Amino acid sequence: MARISLKVNNKTQVVDVDPSTPLLYVLRDNLELNGPRFGCGLAQCGACTVIMDGNAIRSCVTPVSAVQNHNLTTLEGLGSVAKPHALQAAFIEEQAAQCGFCMNGMIMNAKVLIDKNPSPTDDDIKRALDPILCRCGSHLRVIRAIQRAAKSMEV
Amino acid sequence: MRNKDISRRDIFKGAGALVVTFSLFGSVADALGQATAHIDPYGNSDYLDPTSLDSWLAIMQDGTVKVFTGKVDLGTGVETALAQIVADELDVPFRRVQMVMGDTAKTVDQGRTAGSATIERAGPQVRQAVAAGRLEMLKMAAARWQVPVDKLAVSDGVISVIGDPAKKVSYADLIGGQLFNVKITAKGTQGAMQVAPEVKPKGYQDYKVVGTPVPRVDLPPKLTGEFTYTADFRLPGMLHGRVVRPSTVISKPTSVDESSIAHIPGIVRVVQDGSFVGVVAQTEWAAVQGAAKLKVTWSTPASKMPANREEVAKYIMNTKSFTDNGPAPKGDVDAAFSNAARTFEATYHWPFQNHGMMGPSCAVADVRGDKVTIWTGAQGTFTTRDRVSDMLGVAKRNVDVIFVESSGCYGRLTTDDAAEDAVLMSRAVGKPVRVQWMRADEHVWEPKGPQQLMMVRAAIDDQGKITAWDFKGRTFPWTEAQGTPQLGERQIGQKNTAPYPGSPVGAGAVAQLYDILNQKVMASYVPWPQDDPTPLRTNPLRSPGEPAGWFASESFVDEIAAALGVDAFQFRVRQLTGNQRAAELLQSTVQQSGWKERPSPAPAAGQAKAAGRGVALIARGNTLVAAVAEVEVDRSTGNVAVKRITVGHDCGLIINPDGLKFQIEANAIQGVSRAVMEEVKFDETGVKSVDWRSYPVITFRNVPEVDIVLKNRPQNPSSGAGEPGIVPMFGAIGNAIFDAVGARLREGPFTPERVLSAMKASGGISRRA
Ligand code: FES
Numbered sequence: 001m002a003r004i005s006l007k008v009n010n011k012t013q014v015v016d017v018d019p020s021t022p023l024l025y026v027l028r029d030n031l032e033l034n035g036p037r038f039g040c041g042l043a044q045c046g047a048c049t050v051i052m053d054g055n056a057i058r059s060c061v062t063p064v065s066a067v068q069n070h071n072l073t074t075l076e077g078l079g080s081v082a083k084p085h086a087l088q089a090a091f092i093e094e095q096a097a098q099c100g101f102c103m104n105g106m107i108m109n110a111k112v113l114i115d116k117n118p119s120p121t122d123d124d125i126k127r128a129l130d131p132i133l134c135r136c137g138s139h140l141r142v143i144r145a146i147q148r149a150a151k152s153m154e155v
Numbered sequence: 156m157r158n159k160d161i162s163r164r165d166i167f168k169g170a171g172a173l174v175v176t177f178s179l180f181g182s183v184a185d186a187l188g189q190a191t192a193h194i195d196p197y198g199n200s201d202y203l204d205p206t207s208l209d210s211w212l213a214i215m216q217d218g219t220v221k222v223f224t225g226k227v228d229l230g231t232g233v234e235t236a237l238a239q240i241v242a243d244e245l246d247v248p249f250r251r252v253q254m255v256m257g258d259t260a261k262t263v264d265q266g267r268t269a270g271s272a273t274i275e276r277a278g279p280q281v282r283q284a285v286a287a288g289r290l291e292m293l294k295m296a297a298a299r300w301q302v303p304v305d306k307l308a309v310s311d312g313v314i315s316v317i318g319d320p321a322k323k324v325s326y327a328d329l330i331g332g333q334l335f336n337v338k339i340t341a342k343g344t345q346g347a348m349q350v351a352p353e354v355k356p357k358g359y360q361d362y363k364v365v366g367t368p369v370p371r372v373d374l375p376p377k378l379t380g381e382f383t384y385t386a387d388f389r390l391p392g393m394l395h396g397r398v399v400r401p402s403t404v405i406s407k408p409t410s411v412d413e414s415s416i417a418h419i420p421g422i423v424r425v426v427q428d429g430s431f432v433g434v435v436a437q438t439e440w441a442a443v444q445g446a447a448k449l450k451v452t453w454s455t456p457a458s459k460m461p462a463n464r465e466e467v468a469k470y471i472m473n474t475k476s477f478t479d480n481g482p483a484p485k486g487d488v489d490a491a492f493s494n495a496a497r498t499f500e501a502t503y504h505w506p507f508q509n510h511g512m513m514g515p516s517c518a519v520a521d522v523r524g525d526k527v528t529i530w531t532g533a534q535g536t537f538t539t540r541d542r543v544s545d546m547l548g549v550a551k552r553n554v555d556v557i558f559v560e561s562s563g564c565y566g567r568l569t570t571d572d573a574a575e576d577a578v579l580m581s582r583a584v585g586k587p588v589r590v591q592w593m594r595a596d597e598h599v600w601e602p603k604g605p606q607q608l609m610m611v612r613a614a615i616d617d618q619g620k621i622t623a624w625d626f627k628g629r630t631f632p633w634t635e636a637q638g639t640p641q642l643g644e645r646q647i648g649q650k651n652t653a654p655y656p657g658s659p660v661g662a663g664a665v666a667q668l669y670d671i672l673n674q675k676v677m678a679s680y681v682p683w684p685q686d687d688p689t690p691l692r693t694n695p696l697r698s699p700g701e702p703a704g705w706f707a708s709e710s711f712v713d714e715i716a717a718a719l720g721v722d723a724f725q726f727r728v729r730q731l732t733g734n735q736r737a738a739e740l741l742q743s744t745v746q747q748s749g750w751k752e753r754p755s756p757a758p759a760a761g762q763a764k765a766a767g768r769g770v771a772l773i774a775r776g777n778t779l780v781a782a783v784a785e786v787e788v789d790r791s792t793g794n795v796a797v798k799r800i801t802v803g804h805d806c807g808l809i810i811n812p813d814g815l816k817f818q819i820e821a822n823a824i825q826g827v828s829r830a831v832m833e834e835v836k837f838d839e840t841g842v843k844s845v846d847w848r849s850y851p852v853i854t855f856r857n858v859p860e861v862d863i864v865l866k867n868r869p870q871n872p873s874s875g876a877g878e879p880g881i882v883p884m885f886g887a888i889g890n891a892i893f894d895a896v897g898a899r900l901r902e903g904p905f906t907p908e909r910v911l912s913a914m915k916a917s918g919g920i921s922r923r924a
Pocket residue numbers: 037038039040041042043044045046047048049058059060061
């Protein structure tokens with residue numbers, strides 16, 4: 001066990017965990033942040049995505065010891081039902097989820113995409129999100145939602 | 156569940172969390188401080204009484220309308236759709252309606268959430284129950300003012316006297332916070348239950364909320380991380396469990412070396428019970444590592460896995476079936492064949508496929524002596540309850556199974572494995588245990604959609620009309636979904652004595668759309684070759700049996716059309732003179748797709764990248780679906796790119812057009828995935844499709860455009876929409892491939908290798924009769 005200090009959603013918290021624990025379990029079980037989800041634990045689906053220093057990482061294969069002193073953002077850090085982020089608002093507007101289980105991966109990766117490329121084409125979106133799996137078939141609405149968000153964020 | 160319904164943090168502050176937790180789910184009993192659960196009119200204390208209005212409906216003091224249903228939302232939006240039905244029937248604003256779903260102690264058993272039956276069956280049950288409630292409240296108001304009921308009107312949950320608007324009272328003021336204590340009629344059980352049939356519901360002309368695209372109530376919290384999925388459900392003092400199973404037929408563990416994981420901090424117990432092995436730990440990570448590293452030696456399994464799909468196909472063909480069923484035959488098939496101008500015959504084949512839930516199985520169980528509580532995403536919470544009651548030998552009423560939504564499951568959670576695993580582990584450690592399967596557990600051990608074979612023959616007269624149709628489907632039954640002992644149970648020694656399901660569906664009850672005078676359609680089920688739990692176990696996979704069954708019949712229709720040199724759409728229309736509704740839907744679908752009439756294959760079928768289009772038409776219950784697929788086949792690699800799908804859909808009265816469109820689109824995309832790339836791989840040593848690399852599914856770059864034609868028929872009752880949309884996909888895509896390259900695929904999925912070998916077999920040239 002080790003005391004590890006994490007900066008998540010602009011808040012610093014200390015957890016006492018086995019340092020080899022994947023970040024995902026720490027976020028979920030220790031910090032009760034349910035946005036990042038367990039889909040595969042193998043870096044194959046993207047359900048566990050969080051943003052570290054502006055880049056999407058897969059928290060299921062990232063040991064918690066490797067993320068100290070980095071800025072982490074989870075889905076909860078983007079917005080809430082009361083105050084949704086533009087992306088979340090656009091996903092709601094487009095009704096872009098079936099079961100919603102994959103949506104953490106969709107939204108977090110879309111966030112990184114839009115931050116780097118504020119007006120992505122459909123192909124840019126498809127390329128960026130291709131590694132994120134959705135079994136329900138929400139893909140087309142996800143593309144529409146990201147386009148809507150990108151437009152709403154244009155200055 | 157939406158977190159506004161529960162505030163976990165508040166609840167878990169105190170001790171005795173479990174007891175408190177019950178009140179989270181806000182049944183009328185809790186809300187009103189009286190027990191309505193397990194009302195016992197017939198000496199049956201195991202089910203909530205459907206003849207009590209209070210079992211269905213509660214008006215809260217603040218005007219909230221709670222409606223209780225045994226159905227659950229599997230991520231398809233039925234919570235919203237049912238609430239729309241309620242809002243209209245009661246004349247209350249949609250936002251005021253709250254659905255309480257799938258708690259065995261607090262909802263009526265309306266059958267499993269399966270078979271696309273929620274809107275079709277539970278919709279009318281809920282509508283009638285709340286219509287009875289509305290009438291009850293009208294009667295109370297009528298008595299209060301001494302006016303007849305038909306002199307009353309309701310708007311926004313307020314009853315008033317027509318022509319005397321000063322006389323008004325809200326539902327909440329009338330009965331908020333109180334029980335109705337009123338009997339309604341309810342005959343039959345589950346999906347066949349007739350609830351208050353004597354009460355006249357509103358006519359469809361009066362719907363204001365039904366038929367409109369009300370946004371889903373569950374989506375905002377799902378998109379912000381505020382929703383509680385099964386995997387997010389936590390109890391104080393809860394431990395974490397993981398299962399240990401081989402990727403082949405389960406045998407006896409001859410040794411379980413606990414010392415192999417003794418060094419991992421936080422391991423609580425290695426649970427061994429018969430051939431069941433699990434690891435319970437303080438943290439998830441410890442449980443994950445423990446299960447991965449635990450040294451277990453398994454004895455040689457008593458029976459082997461089949462070597463490959465060809466071996467399974469032979470077995471299915473040559474084994475005596477235990478049940479054969481189908482619709483009553485029509486006419487004289489044999490005579491029609493002897494009088495035929497031409498006859499055709501073909502065999503089709505589809506492999507095992509996975510449901511592939513994005514979130515693997517997960518459940519939390521708390522076993523305390525003879526009281527058991529389970530939180531699970533099961534499609535049939537009552538089935539889980541009955542299985543666990545049987546497994547532990549405790550009374551049904553002592554097992555409360557509470558639905559907490561999981562990821563989309565498409566039939567997979569008709570078999571609630573994780574709940575049984577959690578029960579076994581919780582019983583062993585005396586604490587609540589959350590079990591989550593790892594990705595390989597799910598891929599290997601999920602019950603699969605079974606392999607299928609379909610043999611079709613047809614006779615044609617000299618007018619090009621089909622005069623006889625002889626269809627035989629052969630497959631395995633769903634061994635794991637009919638209340639038979641399941642995985643965990645069987646590992647602890649419960650024998651699978653239950654008979655196989657008497658009337659399974661899905662080997663392909665097809666072609667009845669067309670007016671063919673002489674028909675024989677038969678579905679035959681062969682018993683699985685081994686008793687030991689095998690990873691090739693089966694359960695219903697979205698529209699069980701039908702995508703492959705209709706693949707066979709709609710490919711076959713296409714083969715005949717091509718052989719006769721007739722346009723595939725025209726050929727179907729020719730056989731649809733007796734089915735106006737189907738003909739209309741087909742017509743508007745091909746029109747929308749931009750279909751040009753001509754025989755298949757396409758004239759340009761020799762090009763390097765060959766474009767093709769194919770059509771298929773299906774019926775599932777009262778729902779009709781037509782689909783046109785447009786593909787591009789790379790002649791050198793055999794790769795099939797599905798470019799566009801046009802779907803026409805007719806399921807009677809549409810409750811929520813946006814939700815319906817999304818269901819159709821989602822079915823189309825999942826259908827493309829299953830048609831072109833999905834197959835469970837296995838050999839004698841076990842299942843080889845163990846993750847998303849070895850069992851790929853569709854990703855963004857391969858998702859086609861989807862174009863939808865909705866047919867609303869408000870005068871017809873709503874029929875299912877959760878599954879029918881996937882059914883025509885295999886056929887439409889297979890037909891499009893034929894159109895593109897002139898090669899007929901009678902086996903799926905349509906992988907590059909399979910397409911290349913079909914092209915080779917067809918001689919690489921277009922065959923046109
Ligand atoms: S859970 Fe991390 S990629 Fe699937």
